[in-house]
Amino acid sequence: MYQFAASIMCADQMNLKKELTELEKAETGLLHCDVMDGVFVDNMAMGPYILEEIKENTSIPLDIHLATVTPFKYMKMFAHIKPKYISFHIETSENPEKEIEFLREKGISPSLALSPETPVSEIVKFLPLVDMLLIMTVNPGFAGQPFNYSVIEKLKELNIYLKEMENPPLIEVDGNINEKTIPILYENNANVYVLGTSALFNTASGTYKEKIEKLTKLFI
Template identity: 40%
Template sequence: MKIAPSILSADFANLKEDIIKAQEGGADWIHVDSMDGHFVPNLTFGSIVVKAIRPHTHLPIDCHLMVENPDYYIQEFAEAGADYISVHLESTPHVHRALQLIRSFDVKAGIVLNPATPVSLLEDIIHMVDMVLVMTVNPGYGGQSFIPETLNKIKMLDKWKKEKGFDFLIEVDGGINPTTIKACAEAGAEVCVAGSYVFDSSNPKERIEALKHAVRDSD
């Protein structure tokens, strides 16, 4: 299981330091939540933050675009240093084009499923994605409670991968702690985004180790 701390819950006044703490604490990726205040009811940051943090971490930067018309922003995130860019199925009428655009910049392409979005809607584009991000809370704010019903989506995606021979990663985001990460791992998740659980602690390393320990216990 890869752990991807979300800087949405980091201390923005000490962002570099928090990222270094997460990296030294065993994080596998750094997760960036970009929100436009329209697609979701929150406003965060854009590609300029990715560009600012890129020199300070060797970890893959995983950018989750919770924005309307993500096509407008894909190039700037790619050029800022993103390794993964994920877009929501509902955020554009041309999701096929958005995924093509991401891959044209030699960046891994992800598609995001909201809690109420069925897995079946991915049938015609699943061959284009490197990752499926299952939202285990409603997108927009950190610190929400895990929605148990989303585990069914993870199981369906895992089954789909095995039956069809796909190699996309299954990522989950929202309400992650040692209990929920264990359930997600057992369902088939391979990457877990953890924001407030990691960064609300004075010891991010301890929290990351607790998450990884919980996954090992599920094996």
């Protein structure tokens, strides 16, 4: 199973309604929404009002990534939007079990995010509790960074644990995901591919539908 998630932060922010329409035509599986607080990462993005407007103007399920400190504060802030997923970073969580339980109570699928330098051992005991793992292949915060190939070894290690599980969480990958990096990620059982400037929101010719159809051929 695989699907594409469009990183809406990389879209044309002055024409979001049109962008959403084009992403729906492309049959995008998820809208990846980065929420950044300017503390955990040196950038700020996507407050509740923006995501409320996005939710009201698309049928594509939202996939919110909290690149923040105090993730529980932001979960409470965004839970009313009813995204499909909320990912929060293990690096900033004081009580992952509590935060996972809160998301479940709100009908939101919980996901744990892991930065490139953080070892898989930090999330092993939480694997049975979540529906997805967001494995960052660049440092969170900014688009356009080079793909961190050391993360491939992390995926290999993670898959050892997941193979022992009856219902393992999905693996989502985010950071310079494109026709060059997708094949090696697919070999390592990635399920959800976040597409940003390098593969979707760029100046290359073609509609979003055409670009996604081209990427889909990599899985055949």
